[in-house]
Amino acid sequence: xxxxxxxxxxxxxxxxxxxxxxxxxxxxxxxxxxxxxxxxxxxxxxxxxxxxxxxxxxxxxxxxxxxxxxxxxxxxxxxxxxxxxxxxxxxxxxxxxxxxxxxxxxxxxxxxxxxxxxxxxxxxxxxxxxxxxxxxxxxxxxxxxxxxxxxxxxxxxxxxxxxxxxxxxxxxxxxxxxxxxxxxxxxxxxxxxxxxxxxxxxxxxxxxxxxxxxxxxxxxxxxxxxxxxxxxxxxxxxxxxxxxxxxxxxxxxxxxxxxxxxxxxxxxxxxxxxxxxxxxxxxxxxxxxxxxxxxxxxxxxxxxxxxxxxxxxxxxxxxxxxxxxxxxxxxxxxxxxxxxxxxxxxxxxxxxxxxxxxxxxxxxxxxxxxxxxxxxxxxxxxxxxxxxxxxxxxxxxxxxxxxxxxxxxxxxxxxxxxxxxxxxxxxxxxxxxxxxxxxxxxxxxxxxxxxxxxxxxxxxxxx
Ligand SMILES: Nc1nc2c(c(=O)[nH]1)N(C=O)[C@@H](CNc1ccc(C(=O)N[C@@H](CCC(=O)O)C(=O)O)cc1)CN2
Ligand SMILES: Nc1nc2c(ncn2[C@@H]2O[C@H](COP(=O)(O)OP(=O)(O)OP(=O)(O)O)[C@@H](O)[C@H]2O)c(=O)[nH]1
Ligand SMILES: [Mg+2]
Numbered sequence: 001x002x003x004x005x006x007x008x009x010x011x012x013x014x015x016x017x018x019x020x021x022x023x024x025x026x027x028x029x030x031x032x033x034x035x036x037x038x039x040x041x042x043x044x045x046x047x048x049x050x051x052x053x054x055x056x057x058x059x060x061x062x063x064x065x066x067x068x069x070x071x072x073x074x075x076x077x078x079x080x081x082x083x084x085x086x087x088x089x090x091x092x093x094x095x096x097x098x099x100x101x102x103x104x105x106x107x108x109x110x111x112x113x114x115x116x117x118x119x120x121x122x123x124x125x126x127x128x129x130x131x132x133x134x135x136x137x138x139x140x141x142x143x144x145x146x147x148x149x150x151x152x153x154x155x156x157x158x159x160x161x162x163x164x165x166x167x168x169x170x171x172x173x174x175x176x177x178x179x180x181x182x183x184x185x186x187x188x189x190x191x192x193x194x195x196x197x198x199x200x201x202x203x204x205x206x207x208x209x210x211x212x213x214x215x216x217x218x219x220x221x222x223x224x225x226x227x228x229x230x231x232x233x234x235x236x237x238x239x240x241x242x243x244x245x246x247x248x249x250x251x252x253x254x255x256x257x258x259x260x261x262x263x264x265x266x267x268x269x270x271x272x273x274x275x276x277x278x279x280x281x282x283x284x285x286x287x288x289x290x291x292x293x294x295x296x297x298x299x300x301x302x303x304x305x306x307x308x309x310x311x312x313x314x315x316x317x318x319x320x321x322x323x324x325x326x327x328x329x330x331x332x333x334x335x336x337x338x339x340x341x342x343x344x345x346x347x348x349x350x351x352x353x354x355x356x357x358x359x360x361x362x363x364x365x366x367x368x369x370x371x372x373x374x375x376x377x378x379x380x381x382x383x384x385x386x387x388x389x390x391x392x393x394x395x396x397x398x399x400x401x402x403x404x405x406x407x408x409x410x411x412x413x414x415x416x417x418x419x420x421x422x423x424x425x426x427x428x429x430x431x432x433x434x435x436x437x438x439x440x441x442x443x444x445x446x447x448x449x450x451x452x453x454x455x456x457x458x459x460x461x462x463x
Pocket of ligand 3: 238239240279
């Protein structure tokens with residue numbers, strides 16, 4: 001089924017970037033609107049060309065017939081399109097001014113400016129994708145690394161939806177069994193049978209939801225990047241470390257202590273783990289911060305981090321500053337890096353090992369590019385224990401999905417507890433139905449319209 005909508009238009013490519021910019025139209029009037037502003041070879045009418053073809057020509061202002069832009073126009077007839085509606089894509093030469101003029105022209109011919117996410121919303125409302133797939137489109141745009149992208153892609157292809165549908169099916173089967181029980185209350189073994197089915201299937205559903213939730217921590221990390229802060233005294237090699245992990249020279253490295261003055265932030269992909277890597281100048285000067293800003297502030301910056309890379313200098317003794325850093329990061333996920341192993345050892349490795357009892361410890365010579373592999377390995381294993389390599393799992397990375405899964409878990413647990421203590425099955429049925437409804441919200445089956453509007457408005461314009 002396809003819902004009737006007006007025709008929308010938007011610039012679907014980044015503003016002011018790129019060599020080609022696309023003005024996209026979707027809706028029943030797309031073709032006729034396009035025909036009013038498009039002048040192709042001969043008298044070519046876009047309404048008459050075969051679907052899924054592209055055509056060279058010009059966009060003109062129909063009032064004056066002046067040429068605005070030289071274009072290629074893709075013509076895609078619904079329902080075999082992204083939105084399931086008739087879609088026109090006008091490929092322009094980029095450049096803000098002309099693209100905007102093309103957009104203004106189609107708006108003047110009757111198209112309405114699309115809201116953020118409205119194309120994808122239509123794909124959803126017209127039944128081409130479900131809600132979690134639509135959200136995955138949004139994640140995909142934001143995906144920072146290949147692996148985050150794979151997770152988003154997996155979701156887009158409906159991995160999560162498939163699993164959620166399966167779980168809902170299981171619940172429906174329990175509910176059906178309950179109905180049998182209600183219809184034939186006089187048979188004792190039906191009651192017994194119902195309880196058995198109920199316990200078995202509910203326990204299975206609970207297990208699956210728990211498993212999904214276990215992946216959510218990784219999912220979030222994949223989406224947002226692991227907030228990673230590099231700390232260490234001046235000149236130990238913090239910026240060198242950032243550069244090694246990024247595999248290019250982003251931060252300035254010199255032998256002058258205090259080189260890094262601004263916070264440098266980089267997204268890097270370490271064996272599939274996306275890091276939002278922060279090379280700070282502020283945290284470095286622990287003593288100064290204690291004096292100037294106070295311990296609290298420096299603690300806060302560190303506390304927000306998911307991972308700390310604490311760098312020490314192999315060729316210098318451990319100083320009070322180093323020890324204080326260990327105290328500050330106590331209880332966090334820390335990898336201790338003893339750098340400059342190419343220089344003669346001065347540092348007391350025994351004390352380092354004692355201080356690092358709770359942490360992973362690697363030695364590097366960033367100058368000689370030694371130890372970086374071990375470090376990357378340590379980062380990856382710390383967060384995935386190699387499990388992401390399995391590849392086939394469904395990761396939940398969307399906070400709305402996570403919240404709903406928590407609610408579903410609660411509901412199914414109540415059902416199981418009820419069954420365990422001998423609550424009448426028609427009472428347990430209520431919790432089961434609730435679980436079914438909550439799971440339905442994930443794929444947009446039982447979701448309210450206001451929520452849908454809010455979700456799609458988070459998209460960028462033109463998507
Ligand atoms: N130029 C352009 N590139 C784009 C998009 C777009 O809208 N325009 N997309 C937008 O995000 C993405 C592609 N997503 C799409 C997904 C489905 C269909 C589509 O037509 N689906 C039909 C099957 C088509 C066929 O069988 O040939 C369908 O599901 O019925 C099109 C684009 C990324 N690249
Ligand atoms: N010998 C040796 N020198 C290194 C090594 N790693 C970094 N260096 C040098 O140490 C100096 C300081 O490196 P940076 O990466 O700028 O250190 P930093 O911790 O960012 O310094 P600040 O930003 O000043 O706090 C530079 O001259 C680097 O080339 C190493 O493994 N061995
Ligand atoms: Mg630096």
